Amino acid sequence: MVDEPLAETVKLISADGFEFVIDRKCAMASGTIKNMLSSPGQFTESVQNEINFRDIKAVILEKVCKYLYYKVRYTNTPTEIPEFQIEPEIALELLMAADFLEC
């Protein structure tokens, strides 16, 4: 009855223990995550499709996930791209996370 293919998802875990399950293709929009998931060898990350981010809090990681969806959605589309709103109070930590994650 269910004809949808098995979803390809990855799980990103924040410092405070929240789990974010996102599409693999969106996760790959981050250079760092892409490397972690594609590394040859049997690392936990590449086998279980789970990555622990001990330095990134849930508030920030959620914003990162929203950004990854935004990036995949609007990359290479001719439509008008809406602005990605960022609350000032998270901007600094978000900047550090974005730098680390290469996205």
Add this chain to the structure above:
Amino acid sequence: MVQHHPEMNLVLHPFLKPLPLFPQSASIYLRIKRQKTVFFVETTPQETVLQLKQKLFNILNREKQVKDMKLEVKQPGKQATAPPTYATLEDSAVLETLGLENDGELFLTFWIPGESNAADGKWEPVDVPEFDPLGDEVEEVPDESEKGKGKTSA
């Protein structure tokens, strides 16, 4: 080429065709929360709640049946200070009709089957903790006044 319609005093342009305002399959994502997990699920406004549950079924490695899932929306309390309530969504409801837009938030709960009788169970309550605030990383300075420590001289 611009044509002049003889009877109606209109100028008709050949390339004016009605364009659809929004593409039919505008992809959106919803954040579906259960306890400490947030599922980012891609969907379209025309899909139904049942289709969302089928996607979750796949994401959860087919370990939880669609019938054992409940999706709810949070509604603010009647007064500003009242706690929010949750409304269960029907399987047949269409996301657009429910007013769900991109980045919308939903809450997922599972059916807990009864110990002796599987059909005699209950839905688990919505239990999603708030994210920890970012905080300023400033440690609380202990109170130095030493009240009640008996240092006052007689």
